[in-house]
Each structure stands twice: as C-alpha cells, then as structure tokens.
Amino acid sequence: xxxxxxxxxxxxxxxxxxxxxxxxxxxxxxxxxxxxxxxxxxxxxxxxxxxxxxxxxxxxxxxxxxxxxxxxxxxxxxxxxxxxxxxxxxxxxxxxxxxxxxxxxxxxxxxxxxxxxxxxxxxxxxxxxxxxxxxxxxxxxxxxxxxxxxxxxxxxxxxxxxxxxxxxxxxxxxxxxxxxxxxxxxxxxxxxxxxxxxxxxxxxxxxxxxxxxxxxxxxxxxxxxxxxxxxxxxxxxxxxxxxxxxxxxxxxxxx
Amino acid sequence: xxxxxxxxxxxxxxxxxxxxxxxxxxxxxxxxxxxxxxxxxxxxxxxxxxxxxxxxxxxxxxxxxxxxxxxxxxxxxxxxxxxxxxxxxxxxxxxxxxxxxxxxxxxxxxxxxxxxxxxxxxxxxxxxxxxxxxxxxxxxxxxxxxxxxxxxxxxxxxxxxxxxxxxxxxxxxxxxxxxxxxxxxxxxxxxxxxxxxxxxxxxxxxxxxxxxxxxxxxxxxxxxxxxxxxxxxxxxxxxxxxxxxxxxxxxxxxxxxxxxxxxxxxxxxxxxxxxxxxxxxxxxxxxxxxxxxxxxxxxxxxxxxxxxxxxxxxxxxxxxxxxxxxxxxxxxxxxxxxxxxxxxxxxxxxxxxxxxxxxxxxxxxxxxxxxxxxxxxxxxxxxxxxxxxxxxxxxxxxxxxxxxxxxxxxxxxxxxxxxxxxxxxxxxxxxxxxxxxxxxxxxxxxxxxxxxxxxxxxxxxxxxxxxxxxxxxxxxxxxxxxxxxxxxxxxxxxxxxxxxxxxxxxxxxxxxxxxxxxxxxxxxxxxxxxxxxxxxxxxxxxxxxxxxxxxxxxxxxxxxxxxxxxxxxxxxxxxxxxxxxxxxxxxxxxxxxxxxxxxxxxxxxxxxxxxxxxxxxxx
Numbered sequence: 001x002x003x004x005x006x007x008x009x010x011x012x013x014x015x016x017x018x019x020x021x022x023x024x025x026x027x028x029x030x031x032x033x034x035x036x037x038x039x040x041x042x043x044x045x046x047x048x049x050x051x052x053x054x055x056x057x058x059x060x061x062x063x064x065x066x067x068x069x070x071x072x073x074x075x076x077x078x079x080x081x082x083x084x085x086x087x088x089x090x091x092x093x094x095x096x097x098x099x100x101x102x103x104x105x106x107x108x109x110x111x112x113x114x115x116x117x118x119x120x121x122x123x124x125x126x127x128x129x130x131x132x133x134x135x136x137x138x139x140x141x142x143x144x145x146x147x148x149x150x151x152x153x154x155x156x157x158x159x160x161x162x163x164x165x166x167x168x169x170x171x172x173x174x175x176x177x178x179x180x181x182x183x184x185x186x187x188x189x190x191x192x193x194x195x196x197x198x199x200x201x202x203x204x205x206x207x208x209x210x211x212x213x214x215x216x217x218x219x220x221x222x223x224x225x226x227x228x229x230x231x232x233x234x235x236x237x238x239x240x241x242x243x244x245x246x247x248x249x250x251x252x253x254x255x
Numbered sequence: 256x257x258x259x260x261x262x263x264x265x266x267x268x269x270x271x272x273x274x275x276x277x278x279x280x281x282x283x284x285x286x287x288x289x290x291x292x293x294x295x296x297x298x299x300x301x302x303x304x305x306x307x308x309x310x311x312x313x314x315x316x317x318x319x320x321x322x323x324x325x326x327x328x329x330x331x332x333x334x335x336x337x338x339x340x341x342x343x344x345x346x347x348x349x350x351x352x353x354x355x356x357x358x359x360x361x362x363x364x365x366x367x368x369x370x371x372x373x374x375x376x377x378x379x380x381x382x383x384x385x386x387x388x389x390x391x392x393x394x395x396x397x398x399x400x401x402x403x404x405x406x407x408x409x410x411x412x413x414x415x416x417x418x419x420x421x422x423x424x425x426x427x428x429x430x431x432x433x434x435x436x437x438x439x440x441x442x443x444x445x446x447x448x449x450x451x452x453x454x455x456x457x458x459x460x461x462x463x464x465x466x467x468x469x470x471x472x473x474x475x476x477x478x479x480x481x482x483x484x485x486x487x488x489x490x491x492x493x494x495x496x497x498x499x500x501x502x503x504x505x506x507x508x509x510x511x512x513x514x515x516x517x518x519x520x521x522x523x524x525x526x527x528x529x530x531x532x533x534x535x536x537x538x539x540x541x542x543x544x545x546x547x548x549x550x551x552x553x554x555x556x557x558x559x560x561x562x563x564x565x566x567x568x569x570x571x572x573x574x575x576x577x578x579x580x581x582x583x584x585x586x587x588x589x590x591x592x593x594x595x596x597x598x599x600x601x602x603x604x605x606x607x608x609x610x611x612x613x614x615x616x617x618x619x620x621x622x623x624x625x626x627x628x629x630x631x632x633x634x635x636x637x638x639x640x641x642x643x644x645x646x647x648x649x650x651x652x653x654x655x656x657x658x659x660x661x662x663x664x665x666x667x668x669x670x671x672x673x674x675x676x677x678x679x680x681x682x683x684x685x686x687x688x689x690x691x692x693x694x695x696x697x698x699x700x701x702x703x704x705x706x707x708x709x710x711x712x713x714x715x716x717x718x719x720x721x722x723x724x725x726x727x728x729x730x731x732x733x734x735x736x737x738x739x740x741x742x743x744x745x746x747x748x749x750x751x752x753x754x755x756x757x758x759x760x761x762x763x764x765x766x767x768x769x770x771x772x773x774x775x776x777x778x779x780x781x782x783x784x785x786x787x788x789x790x791x792x793x794x795x796x797x798x799x800x801x802x803x804x805x806x807x808x809x810x811x812x813x814x815x816x817x818x819x820x821x822x823x824x825x826x827x828x829x830x831x832x833x834x835x836x837x838x839x840x841x842x843x844x845x846x847x848x849x850x851x852x853x854x855x856x857x858x859x860x861x862x863x864x865x866x867x868x869x870x871x872x873x874x
Contacts, residue, residue, distance in 0.1 A: 062300050
C-alpha cells in the first residue's frame with residue numbers, strides 16, 4: 001500500500017461564465033516512482049477529464065509544466081511525490097495569464113520577452129555557404145551554452161517579487177538572454193545597444209536583488225551572476241561619460 | 256468565426272516548420288505558424304545528441320565528405336530511401352550546420368592536441384590538429400563511418416530550436432501557439448488551408464493559405480512505451496490521411512531506440528554510446544561485441560535494439576518490477592565528460608531515476624522512438640495528391656530514412672529539409688494564386704462543428720477516449736513491436752479494426768467550455784487508430800525484413816519482391832487502409848547490397864533499373 005495522497009488543485013475556467021476560482025481536492029494512492037506528471041494524468045483520466053494542465057516532453061527539457069508546488073515554482077514532470085508531504089497544493093504560475101486550472105500562457109509572454117530583448121545575433125555580415133564557419137574557442141562555446149540552456153519555463157518570473165508586483169518587469173530570464181548575446185562575439189551589438197534594452201526600471205535597475213530566480217531555476221542557470229554582471233556593466237555605462245571627460249579615450253569604445 | 260489569410264501556413268512550429276517559415280518569410284512571403292504548444296516547447300527541443308553533417312574537421316572525421324554521409328544514410332535505410340533525396344540531404348547538411356552557426360548556435364569546437372576517447376569500454380588516444388582549432392567538431396554515432404555528429408553538449412535540439420525561433424522573432428513571423436489544425440480544407444485537388452481549434456478558448460478558426468505545410472512531427476504516441484513527447488500523436492499525418500487522397504509513406508517503418516530509460520521511457524542520447532558507453536547484461540557483461548564484432552554498440556539503432564531484445568529473450572535481462580532491462584554503462588567516461596558533454600543525461604538519470612550515472616549503471620530498454628513514415632512528398636516536399644500541400648521533418652516521408660534512420664540524421668533532416676522545402680515553397684508561391692472556394696470552406700467547417708457537437712453530446716456512443724487509446728496502444732506494444740510475425744500482426748489488425756469502430760463512438764464524460772483536453776484527444780483518436788492500422792496492416796503485408804521492420808517469419812531482406820515503398824490512403828467508410836506501392840527511388844547511385852552490420856540474408860533483385868548491369872554483391 002502506498003501513501004494516500006491528497007492533491008488540492010486550483011480550479012478556474014475563464015471561458016466558463018459560471019466558473020468561480022476555488023480549490024478542489026483529489027485523492028490518489030502513491031505508486032512507486034510517482035511524479036506529478038503521472039499523478040495529474042491519472043487524476044484527469046480517472047477522476048476529472050476537464051482538469052487543465054500542460055505537459056510536453058515529461059523529461060525536464062521543454063519547460064511546459066512549471067507550476068506552484070506547495071508554494072514553490074518548479075517543473076511538475078521532475079517532481080517526485082516521494083519528496084513531498086502527503087498533502088500537495090498545486091497552483092498555476094502567477095504573473096502569466098491564466099488559461100485554465102494549472103495552465104498558463106507562457107507562449108505570449110516569452111515571445112514578447114524575446115522581441116523586447118531582440119533575442120538574436122545582430123550582425124551585418126552575410127552568410128557565405130561556401131566558407132568555413134567563424135572559429136570560436138570550445139571554452140567560449142561551452143560558456144555560451146551554459147546560458148543558452150534556459151528552457152523558458154517561467155519559474156524565475158513566478159519567483160520574482162518585482163515581476164509579481166510590476167507586470168512589465170523583464171525578469172531574470174530576459175537578463176540571462178541579454179547576457180548570453182553580450183558574451184557572443186558573433187553579435188555586434190555594443191554596450192550602448194544593450195543599455196537601451198535593459199537599463200531601465202523594468203530592466204536591470206528595477207531588480208530588487210531578492211534572487212528568488214536563482215533559488216528556483218530548475219536548470220541551475222547561474223542567474224545571480226548574470227544579474228550582477230549586467231548591473232555592473234549598465235551602471236558603469238550610465239556614468240561612463242563622466243569619466244570620459246576626465247580620461248579621454250577611456251572605456252567608451254569597449255563593448 | 257475568425258478567418259486568417261496568409262501565403263504560407265506552417266502547421267507545426269518545431270525545427271522543420273520554423274525552418275520552412277524562415278525560408279519563405281525571408282523571401283517576403285507572409286507566413287503564419289500554428290503550434291499546439293509555444294514553439295520553443297516543440298519536441299525538437301528534446302533531441303540531445305546532435306546533427307550529422309560531413310564537415311570533417313575533427314581528427315576522427317578526417318576525410319569525411321557528403322559521399323560518405325550519403326552512403327551511410329543509404330545503408331542505414333536498408334536501401335529503402337529515395338537516393339536522390341539522400342544525396343541532396345548529404346550535400347546540403349554542412350551548409351545548414353554552418354548557417355546555424357551564423358545564426359548563433361554555440362557548436363562545440365575542435366580543441367587541438369592530445370585527447371582520449373572510449374570505444375567498447377577501452378581507452379584510445381587521438382590528436383586533434385592545430386589548424387582545425389575552433390572549427391565545429393563532431394562526435395561518433397551509430398551506423399556511421401566517420402565521427403560526423405555536430406553537437407552542443409547534449410542539448411543540440413534545444414539550441415537549434417531556440418536559435419531557429421530567434422530567427423522567427425527577427426523576421427517577425429506570426430506564430431499562433433496553442434492552436435491545433437483539425438482538418439485540411441481542400442476540394443479534392445487543391446489544399447486551401449485548415450480548420451483549426453484554439454486550445455486556449457476552444458473556438459474554431461479558419462486559416463486560408465496558398466501553401467500549407469504539415470510539420471507536426473511523428474506519431475510515436477500510438478505506442479505506449481515511447482520516447483516521444485505527449486504531443487507526438489501524429490495530428491498532421493491524421494489530417495492528411497483524412498483527405499482520403501494524400502498517402503502516408505511506409506507507416507510500418509517504426510524505429511525503436513536502444514536506450515529508453517526504465518520505466519519512464521525517457522531517452523538517453525545515442526551520444527552515450529557514441530562517446531564510448533557500453534551495454535551490459537544481468538551479469539554485468541558486454542554482449543554487443545558478440546553479435547556485432549565490427550560496429551559493436553554502434554551498429555544502427557534497429558540492429559542494436561533487436562540484439563538487446565534477443566539478449567533479453569535469452570534470459571540475460573536484469574529483472575525489475577517493470578520487466579527485464581539491460582544496463583547502459585558510462586561510468587568509465589568520467590565525471591568531467593559526463594558533466595560537460597552528457598549533462599542532460601546526468602540530470603535525467605538523477606531526477607527521474609535516482610541513479611547517478613557517474614557511479615551507477617543506467618537501466619535501459621528499447622522504446623519506440625521515430626516514425627520514418629509520414630506524409631508522402633516528392634523531393635521538393637510537395638505532398639502527393641493535393642496541390643498546395645507540403646510536408647517536412649519527421650511528419651513527412653521525404654524519404655531519406657527508408658526503413659531505418661541513423662542517429663543524428665533527424666535533427667539534420669529538419670534543418671536541411673526545412674531549408675530545401677522552404678525554398679521550393681517560395682518558388683511555388685511566386686506568382687501562384689488560389690481560389691478560396693467559400694462553399695468548400697463552409698462545408699469543411701460545418702463538418703468539424705458537427706463532429707465536435709456529436710462527440711460532446713455522445714450522439715454516437717459513450718466510449719471513454721482514454722480507454723480506447725489504451726486499447727490501441729496495447730495492440731501495438733504486443734503485436735507490432737521490434738520483432739514481428741504474421742500471426743501477431745493479423746491479431747493486431749483484427750483487434751484494431753474493432754477498436755477503430757469504438758473510436759468512432761467516443762463521447763465525452765463531462766463537458767467544459769474552453770480548451771477541454773478530453774475533447775482535444777477525442778477529436779484525434781479515430782485518426783490515431785487509423786495510423787495504428789496503417790502501421791499494422793502495412794507491416795502484415797510486407798513479408799520481408801528491412802531496417803526496423805523485422806519479420807521473424809520472413810527474416811530475409813527481399814529486394815526481389817519488396818524493394819518498394821508502401822503508400823497508405825484511407826477511403827471514407829473503410830475499415831482498413833488502401834495500400835499501394837512505388838519504387839523507393841528513381842536513382843540508384845548505390846545498388847542494394849550489404850549494410851556491414853546486422854544479419855544479411857538478401858533475396859536479390861535483378862531489376863536492371865536498380866542494379867545496372869552488374870549483379871549486387873551478397874554473401
């Protein structure tokens with residue numbers, strides 16, 4: 001006999017005028033190696049086929065299934081029930097628009113984010129199909145990959161005090177993306193270009209430094225380091241002109 | 256009802272769909288992508304190991320070129336592929352890889368100097384050349400003559416998909432996510448777009464397009480034990496099959512990947528074996544070198560999966576509550592290698608198994624992995640049967656994989672086919688006009704509205720959609736697996752016909768407004784069962800063994816009678832697909848011969864078109 005588990009799940013269907021936000025309880029017996037992926041699918045297939053939630057890869061790779069698990073944002077697919085108490089509270093991620101129950105619209109939010117930070121290599125070079133690729137050290141490739149691993153699950157945004165108060169706040173995922181391109185020599189943008197994007201109250205200067213993002217990132221991306229680096233660089237960029245007056249030819253041209 | 260007009264409609268926004276969209280949009284054509292998930296969540300992201308392209312920069316890839324890649328691909332396909340397509344693919348892959356580098360992929364690079372690598376559990380030395388420093392490197396994968404698989408750690412699909420979607424953002428391509436195409440709009444000759452259902456609101460929409468692309472990935476979810484994501488239910492193939500005109504090519508060609516973890520069937524990459532990982536049995540002993548002395552663990556996937564199953568049948572499997580399995584051992588690769596080159600594997604093992612692959616062996620067993628079959632297209636990606644309909648990627652049967660796909664060739668196909676088909680679609684769109692016939696559109700919408708209404712009301716019955724799905728999956732798992740035989744396949748076909756009846760009587764158990772996940776599955780289940788029947792019935796008819804299709808009662812590859820591709824269509828009202836056949840290739844650069852791995856019993860063809868003047872070599 002497995003443990004009897006009680007799931008308290010947030011229910012609300014915005015498409016149904018009669019629906020009122022509420023919590024609903026479901027009961028399951030715990031099975032060996034049970035994850036929230038297994039549990040939620042069993043609840044839907046055996047108890048309530050209207051229950052809305054999102055899974056895709058069920059392997060911690062795609063970022064679809066982030067939700068508030070006992071008050072903490074995490075991926076449901078890799079959360080084992082064994083690691084949780086017998087009573088499990090599941091809520092949708094805050095900040096993102098609710099689609100229904102545990103399902104939120106991360107697609108629109110992240111497309112927006114990608115447009116805001118102009119998440120692509122900016123270059124005036126033209127691709128030459130006959131030439132070798134530009135060389136890069138393997139070390140640098142690994143460093144870029146480290147930041148490229150963000151799966152846009154939204155956990156860092158949900159855990160962010162500022163994003164919860166100010167919906168237009170860009171969030172750690174955006175800062176991480178900017179840091180990724182700043183590191184990439186193929187991107188010809190200069191500090192000033194990035195300054196325009198992130199050096200605002202909705203950007204890096206609005207970060208309260210609570211670092212909930214760093215605590216919850218399911219991919220363990222070093223977000224704290226990126227926030228620190230960006231703040232330093234952007235802070236320097238904002239006062240640099242003062243130093244340029246004293247030290248001509250100072251840091252003005254440096255990326 | 257909302258109606259959207261566009262030049263190109265891409266149904267599916269994974270790598271293939273987005274690459275086509277990028278090609279068309281950069282030619283100035285208006286493009287809309289539909290995706291049932293945010294595009295960056297597409298299953299392309301789960302591809303770990305890498306993408307094949309014969310750059311030949313790393314020392315173990317020296318001398319590589321498109322010719323060698325082409326030959327590996329043809330052999331891998333067991334001569335089931337279209338050689339014209341495979342040739343075009345191999346020639347374009349290096350360009351596609353470099354283009355992705357230009358767009359920002361942090362490909363792993365050549366590090367000059369002495370290094371070590373593992374093969375069959377033994378350590379060897381290699382020396383990378385100074386002059387190649389910083390160029391894109393590659394790792395070893397199964398069924399290849401050279402190290403050819405370009406990679407970013409073991410997150411290659413992820414970086415490719417994110418970079419491709421960055422291009423989509425840069426070009427301003429419209430993406431409608433959480434929208435599912437549920438029917439093609441066509442008049443029997445021309446495709447005019449799709450009827451789609453919004454998975455946020457549940458409302459129907461029309462998309463009217465000059466060109467429509469199906470790029471929805473594979474149909475692995477007709478099997479219960481699959482490495483595929485939950486969304487890989489073949490929805491694109493289903494809407495093509497529903498036309499009664501567009502054929503599915505080789506639906507029986509289903510790949511099983513050797514290393515799905517037990518019990519969750521999550522994939523661990525072929526890169527584990529490519530980097531020197533070994534397979535072991537209940538006694539902790541290697542066995543692949545006994546069956547395949549040459550390629551050992553790195554024979555093609557169909558061959559390794561069969562020997563693993565064979566070895567388990569000999570009683571050499573490790574008993575577990577989830578049935579017997581084997582071990583994948585990567586411990587000797589060392590902590591540093593695992594933590595940098597195989598970090599997803601490390602994460603998956605720790606998080607989903609509670610196994611640390613640095614100190615423990617990984618429980619693995621073959622699981623359904625890839626659909627070589629799909630919407631049959633010509634070499635330009637144009638679907639048979641309907642003008643204006645195209646397909647690319649795993650959803651398509653283009654057909655460069657034939658009866659077995661090589662590891663690293665699926666990511667490569669998405670990018671390469673996406674590029675080639677995208678450019679062909681742009682050519683097609685140039686000056687092309689189509690009449691959107693309002694009566695045809697109205698009828699298509701009405702048909703879907705009525706279908707939804709009947710399912711909601713349970714007008715045709717009250718079958719539980721999940722039970723029907725489980726019944727279908729049981730049939731495929733039990734009778735249409737790695738080893739097949741006539742008796743089992745007949746059972747599957749008989750039982751699936753009954754399940755097909757049931758699938759047409761599905762009724763919802765409860766009704767909720769909006770997305771309604773039960774309805775989304777209910778709309779697909781009949782099509783899924785039809786895909787299952789296509790696979791089972793085509794497998795029953797094919798009385799030979801070729802690539803992933805292994806008949807115990809017909810163990811030989813029969814080039815005399817079966818050097819052909821299955822084309823399955825479904826006529827409305829039928830209870831079985833209609834099967835027709837065509838020659839797999841018009842061009843035979845490499846006449847059928849031995850693969851160099853796997854058991855080779857071949858019944859030769861004497862067709863001069865295929866083997867020219869000289870008779871093929873066999874044992």
